[in-house]
Amino acid sequence: MAQAALTRRVGFVCRSCQLAQLSHRTGPTRQLTTSVAASFTSRRPLSRSRLDRNERRTAATAAAPPKLTPPRAIRSARKQAQSQSQSQVVDDDGAMVVALAATEVGDPRVALTSLRQDISHITTSPTLPTNEEVYGLLDRTLQFANLVVFGQPEQPTLDEDNNNDDKSTASSSVLDDLEESASASASIPRPKKYTVISPASTLPLSFRTKAADVLCEMAYQLVRDPKVIIHEEILDLYVRIQCLLGKPQYLPEIFHLYSHKPIPKQTGTGTIEYTSTQAWHPRYDIPRTLSDAALDAAIHVKDMPLAIAIIDTTVARPNHKLMRFYRKAVPPLLAVACTPVIAYAGASWISTVQNVWDEDMAKYTALAGSVAYIGTLGTIGFVAMTTWNDHMERVVWQPGTGLWDRWIREDERLYFDRIALAWGFQEKWRRGEEQGDEWEALRETCGLRSMVLDKTDLMEGMQ
Incomplete structure (x- = not known):
């Protein structure tokens, strides 16, 4: 004990x-x-x-x-000696x-030079790197990014x-x-x-700024290298590095390569063959946590074209819609498919415990009533779920937009709503007074996607 x-x-x-x-x-x-x-x-x-x-x-x-x-x-292969x-x-x-x-930790300048040499060795080598090597380099890059931002190789947690x-x-x-x-x-x-106070916490601002640019560029060159396979863990580290260093402009292209980058394979002759990927497959969907972090970083730097590009390469992709369908629509559809069988079993049992109607008549009457009841409630629930707009603040759907489009593209509308809230006035009574080229471009982009920015009927005092 x-x-x-x-x-x-x-x-x-x-x-x-x-x-x-x-x-x-x-x-x-x-x-x-x-x-x-x-x-x-x-x-x-x-x-x-x-x-x-x-x-x-x-x-x-x-x-x-x-x-x-x-x-x-x-x-299976990653081991670190501490x-x-x-x-x-x-x-x-x-x-x-x-x-x-x-x-x-050593001299940060020497460590940065060593990291650059290791990444250059991977990108210039004719052989296919292992996932462990790529992950290890990105992990070192993330630790160096924490050193540049916080003055220590890990994020401060307690003080x-x-x-x-x-x-x-x-x-x-x-x-x-x-x-x-x-x-x-x-x-x-x-x-x-x-918390740890290391000698690296006294790094000059000029070195930190230059090191941040170098780290972002090195991580970008490593991940976009044709020989590197972008797994979800590698993408997660990459997004954390770029968002931590405030460089989200490196994210849309990598998001695109995540689903479109050809898969390399080492052959017996020493050459590398590339096979195309199925970009529409749900396994290439960008995780919601990463797309949220990328959009927040783009909003933080006030770059609206970058924010729209992040939307186009994450939640507006077909694989994201398929993943949303599989996660949120397939279970209810399976339940609906099982409804007639369950209703038939229940109707058969009810017909045996009554003595008013004929057994077959009672069974089919109970079956029809249960199916009609469940089908009616399910239809009303679907309409209520797809037309619910209490969570919408500035961006809503245009009248006439299909119920299926409203549901399957809800994440896309939500991201445009977040952009409008970040760029527009914070006071509700001033909404609709925004002007400028960026704001008009956002309004036009929403219109092209069957959305309305600041619908008059839903504005403050216009209900």
Whole structure:
């Protein structure tokens, strides 16, 4: 029991911080720099032999780095060696503090040069690179992007000294929820700061700006290389890099290549053959989280043509419509297809428990009534779902647009609505007063797609 409790407390903050950073569809981010101190105080005096045994267990547990599972496409071969040194300090009360020393990142300029050489080796090599190599390079690029933006190779997650920082709220909540009890947390001294202050945090602004441009260009050249297969995990890392560095203009072309890029295959003679892809297939649909991040980045830089290009290469693609159909329409359609069978079984049972009508007459009457009831309600529900417009603010469908188009293209209309809300006036009473070439181009684009921007009947005070 003591060993289990001790094992949990050591490395407690490390695992919690990683849980706060990881998301459902994102690839793992390796911890290059970890400077976390976890301490505990014994509740009761222990014998010397037992204390020594617990110390050895503590050291063995702290030496093991956190294990992160790579994405499914590269899980079999990717292994990273992490070297961590540990130091043991005994305080005045006899409590053991195990501190994990930070891994040296090295000179950022040398690291950037090394990363550029590795990417150039992949793009100029006549052989087909493995998915693990491409993912590793993009992972290093993402860590360097975090170093350029935040001053450390991972996004900051916790800083108790800055109570006004909203970004640390989520991580603080995760740590507070994972604490055993209020009394236990009060008796355990916690370190005051969990973020890492590395020498790279003093990088000059000119180097950071130039490094951001170089990183975006290198990631772009790597992913668009004909020999590189764009998997979903690789696309996820690429989108995170470009959005983090504020360069969403590199995204539409990669979104297009994700479904149209020929698939390379190494032949026995050493050459590479390319086969065309089925661009309409639902497996090439851009995940919704990535398209949302790309659109937010385009809105942040105030580039309306880029935002429309992102819509055209994500939610307006045929594969996205097919994926929406498979995910949201197929289950209800299967339920409708099973309705006659279920209704027939129910009608057969009802006909056996009544003695008013003939058995066959009662069975078919009950079957007709149940099918009519379910079909009528299903039709009303479909019409209500496709004509519902309470969630629409500035962009609505034109009158006469088919119900199927309204439903299957709802994500496209939603993205145009987000663009209109970002570019237009925030005050509702001023909506409709916007002017300018970009605004007129947005209005015309919506009209060409069977949408209406700022319909008069739905504006403030015009209902």
